[in-house]
Amino acid sequence: MESIKTIFKIGIGPSSSHTMGPAFAAETVLNRHPDADAFEITLFNSLALTGEGHLTDFAISKILDPEKTSFKRIINNALHPNHILFKVIKDDERIAKYEFDSVGGGDIEEIGDDPMVPKIVYPHTTFNDIRDYCKANNLTLYEYILKYEDEDLLPYLDKVYDAMVAAIKRGLKTEGVLPGPLGVKRRAPLLGKPRMKNEPAEIKENRLVSAYAFAVNEENAAGGVIVTAPTAGACGALPAVLYYMHQKYSFMTRDRVLEGLAVAGLIGLIIRKNATISGAVGGCQAEVGSATAMAAAANAAMFRLPIDQIENAAEIALEHSLGLTCDPVDGYVQIPCIERNAVAALRAINACGLAIVLTESSKIKFDTVVKTMYQTGLDMDIKYKETARGGLAYFYRKKED
């Protein structure tokens, strides 16, 4: 598997697969043809259906020059859900064409003769193999990560956490309405303040964790700087848990936060390797479900729980996200995405609490639930995979008609 750094990308929202990935593809094409006269771009499938709400055209044309870009949209289910074709024009001739799949989390894969080869960092690809190796060598999961990653991992995770906290702080104080036709109000500032006198501890915990997740996802929806965790649409759950724990307990030092972040990254890598983190491929279980598993594992790692309990926390979190569909209203990463991240953060904390008690009696391994999530995603009807044609996206508009 590749470095944990490939999971956490600091960039601009609202979507890693529909905004960041296409932007990286456009940069690749521009670097090869800086003198091109024009670029004809075709967006396929999910990119064609929800690209506008995810600012796909805007992100690509900003890089290539709006004056030089034109777009077509085509549905062709034989191709990847997030397929893009670039044709490069010079002196009225089509001089080159490039095709990419935006595979989730801001990653792109080029189709053809010159694929970008990822640098492999970890020799293991499943949790089972990692757990067995750690136990045989008396390593914690965090020690395992440090053994294989370069020394620049921790400085990078430091920057990642800074970017997450900055998004939380900006989101908590920014009021107003999010871009797009839905008129969704920014609600993190409301959640950041108590509404009850003598607020019970559990209500306060729920409210604060939710406020942090709302803050990050509202920043994402507004095109602010966020960190993919593992995607932009699912960027709020993990920072909410890390920041809440960091604030709440004096023993939760920054070192422990980075430990949690590293373990969350490893969980994201395992899911990406053996299943998918793309909503267009696997539905929201692949995005927010993965984020929930990452946040649950992070929480367990911050408490320095044993590897079996970290696994069980991630397993519970993903198992109870199975079947979650992707149905963003009007293709905007707002409804249900923002609230969903808050619920995911709370579920992650809950999964960690359950794992402390239930790990010994657990019958399901993390790898099993990862496989299940992937197969469920493959079986899921296309209208529930980031096409804005099913679920809430359909019924919201039906009600309006």
Ligand code: SF4
């Ligand atoms: S519903 Fe889930 S997968 Fe779909 S855009 Fe929203 S956060 Fe991403």
